[in-house]
Amino acid sequence: MKITTEIESCNTCVYKKLLFDKLSDVEHKTINDTRIEYLFNKGEVLRKEGQKIQSFMYLRKGLVKIYKTDKYGKDHILGISRPGEFINLLSVFSGTLYNYSVAALEETQVCEIKLSSMKSVIKTNHQFALRLLNKISKMSEEIIDIQFELNQKQVRGRVAYVLLLLADRIFNSHEYKMPITRREVGEMISMTTENTIRTLSEFRKDGIIEITGKSIHIRDYQRLVTVSRNG
Amino acid sequence: MKITTEIESCNTCVYKKLLFDKLSDVEHKTINDTRIEYLFNKGEVLRKEGQKIQSFMYLRKGLVKIYKTDKYGKDHILGISRPGEFINLLSVFSGTLYNYSVAALEETQVCEIKLSSMKSVIKTNHQFALRLLNKISKMSEEIIDIQFELNQKQVRGRVAYVLLLLADRIFNSHEYKMPITRREVGEMISMTTENTIRTLSEFRKDGIIEITGKSIHIRDYQRLVTVSRNG
DNA sequence: CGCGGCTTTGATGTTCATCAAGTAAAGTGG
DNA sequence: CCACTTTACTTGATGAACATCAAAGCCGCG
Numbered sequence: 042m043k044i045t046t047e048i049e050s051c052n053t054c055v056y057k058k059l060l061f062d063k064l065s066d067v068e069h070k071t072i073n074d075t076r077i078e079y080l081f082n083k084g085e086v087l088r089k090e091g092q093k094i095q096s097f098m099y100l101r102k103g104l105v106k107i108y109k110t111d112k113y114g115k116d117h118i119l120g121i122s123r124p125g126e127f128i129n130l131l132s133v134f135s136g137t138l139y140n141y142s143v144a145a146l147e148e149t150q151v152c153e154i155k156l157s158s159m160k161s162v163i164k165t166n167h168q169f170a171l172r173l174l175n176k177i178s179k180m181s182e183e184i185i186d187i188q189f190e191l192n193q194k195q196v197r198g199r200v201a202y203v204l205l206l207l208a209d210r211i212f213n214s215h216e217y218k219m220p221i222t223r224r225e226v227g228e229m230i231s232m233t234t235e236n237t238i239r240t241l242s243e244f245r246k247d248g249i250i251e252i253t254g255k256s257i258h259i260r261d262y263q264r265l266v267t268v269s270r271n272g
Numbered sequence: 273m274k275i276t277t278e279i280e281s282c283n284t285c286v287y288k289k290l291l292f293d294k295l296s297d298v299e300h301k302t303i304n305d306t307r308i309e310y311l312f313n314k315g316e317v318l319r320k321e322g323q324k325i326q327s328f329m330y331l332r333k334g335l336v337k338i339y340k341t342d343k344y345g346k347d348h349i350l351g352i353s354r355p356g357e358f359i360n361l362l363s364v365f366s367g368t369l370y371n372y373s374v375a376a377l378e379e380t381q382v383c384e385i386k387l388s389s390m391k392s393v394i395k396t397n398h399q400f401a402l403r404l405l406n407k408i409s410k411m412s413e414e415i416i417d418i419q420f421e422l423n424q425k426q427v428r429g430r431v432a433y434v435l436l437l438l439a440d441r442i443f444n445s446h447e448y449k450m451p452i453t454r455r456e457v458g459e460m461i462s463m464t465t466e467n468t469i470r471t472l473s474e475f476r477k478d479g480i481i482e483i484t485g486k487s488i489h490i491r492d493y494q495r496l497v498t499v500s501r502n503g
Numbered sequence: 504c505g506c507g508g509c510t511t512t513g514a515t516g517t518t519c520a521t522c523a524a525g526t527a528a529a530g531t532g533g
Numbered sequence: 534c535c536a537c538t539t540t541a542c543t544t545g546a547t548g549a550a551c552a553t554c555a556a557a558g559c560c561g562c563g
Contacts (some may be wrong), residue, residue: 111424120414131416134323134402135409140417163402167378167395171365174394174405178366181412185350185362186371188419193342195550199455223510234550238511254560270343320540426518454542462547464520485528 042085045078045150054152055099055127060172068169075155079145081145088143094136094155098128103149104211104220107184108228109141117230119149120184121146121220123211130180133223146220191230198272199230199241201265204250215259244268273316276309276381279332285383287332288354291403299393299400306386312376319360319374324330325367327384334380335451338415339459340372349460351415352377352451354442377451390458394440422461429445429503430461431471432496433441444488475499 048054051061051073061072078101081087087098090109101124108118119141123127128151131138163170189204191199203226208215221229227237244250249265251258259265279285282292282304292303310333312318318329321340331354339349350372353359359382363371394401417436422430434457437444452460458468475481480496483491490496 109420111420113424115424119420133409134405135413140413149308160402163352163405164398166399167401170394170398170401170405170499171391173292174365174401174408177405177408177412178362178364181408181416182366182371184416185419188416188423189340189342189348189350190350192419193346195343222508224508234509235511235553238553243509255390258343293535453540455540465520466540467519474544 099152101150104146153230201269330383332381335377432500
């Protein structure tokens with residue numbers, strides 16, 4: 042992890058419009074003054090469950106996994122976040138401690154804003170407060186929705202669902218390099234690594250996907266959708 | 273469902289302190305003026321997935337289940353809410369449509385407040401906005417946490433977890449009348465009704481619980497905790 | 504170049520869903 | 534209020550889905 046200074050001010054940030062565009066100059070300054078840019082390497086843990094929450098984190102580049110560790114030390118992945126998303130939305134206003142961990146799946150750049158600055162802007166800008174409420178709700182609902190969907194499916198459906206989630210929501214492509222290991226796919230769908238791999242092999246034999254190491258090429262998208270729906 | 277007029281004003285409500293205690297007289301009037309009290313019978317659906325969100329709902333008496341229905345028509349219970357809790361916190365700021373359904377498990381009284389009134393108070397009272405953010409986050413985290421816990425367990429552990437959840441968080445007693453059917457327990461833990469019942473019978477045979485129709489008496493609390501942990 | 508983690512496949516046993524069949528309880532209409 | 538119908542509850546038997554154990558090849562990295 043290291044500190045960078047790529048952006049001079051939030052005003053020039055490409056993600057400004059996602060949350061910070063309706064702020065006054067003073068409010069912008071409040072946010073920008075306590076802002077720190079960080080660069081995390083692949084594999085680095087940004088935040089750990091149980092740590093004290095002192096800042097707001099905004100994902101600018103890279104990819105992270107959001108996960109919880111159970112009492113046996115096994116991780117359970119709740120979701121994957123892309124640039125433009127907040128990393129700690131959920132925990133940030135519910136308590137003083139992180140309720141889950143966040144780790145970088147690739148080189149990842151984040152902006153960190155002091156929690157006090159965020160609260161200060163909420164005080165002067167109700168529109169900002171409403172947008173924040175909206176963002177928090179959406180992120181929670183997405184996580185709950187993924188769990189709900191996965192709960193209805195068995196292995197084939199679950200693996201298909203994850204492949205589609207990556208294709209549609211993360212990479213917007215039918216061809217991508219898997220950002221997570223097979224074990225992590227298992228940790229996402231609550232299945233063993235072995236069965237996850239077996240299922241991927243089945244999909245390959247069925248001609249639904251092509252696998253070359255980490256690379257996935259979805260050859261029969263429609264069929265994968267069907268498997269995800271009915272599996 | 274029928275409209276009641278038990279409380280004259282939010283000022284005299286026993287639940288005032290949970291969210292509405294730091295409001296000015298004008299803000300109180302804003303909330304109170306659009307407030308309507310409803311009484312729902314056991315089994316009645318308060319809100320259905322897909323309906324438009326136009327109000328904020330506060331649970332005053334009774335018990336409700338929060339659930340989603342899958343494409344096969346099977347319900348999946350996400351949580352159970354007690355008096356003093358909001359019913360539609362999650363959905364309320366994330367979109368215009370409900371993302372889940374809410375049904376009364378017993379005779380239930382709710383206060384409904386127009387969404388516009390809530391937003392109006394957020395504009396004038398940032399402390400209120402922060403408390404709302406906090407409440408939303410907490411409720412989401414509880415739902416996510418329950419799913420996370422259940423995902424690690426198998427049938428025995430899951431059934432034990434639900435029994436403890438009811439004992440500890442809903443009734444604060446080792447003896448209670450089940451507010452949900454066996455099928456609904458199954459819908460909560462993603463297991464079939466048959467296996468849920470089988471497991472309850474096992475617990476009875478093992479002397480962990482006593483079952484008399486709908487009544488549950490936890491005889492060996494510690495053992496149930498152990499089963500919930502390791503099952 | 505070798506060590507540890509990731510990946511893969513196979514064999515085996517456990518857990519759980521499904522099917523079946525019957526009893527008990529709770530609504531419902533006359 | 535009782536006959537009737539539906540829904541809830543319960544247990545057993547069977548097979549399917551999945552975890553576990555085992556063993557070996559692969560890959561990246563120090």
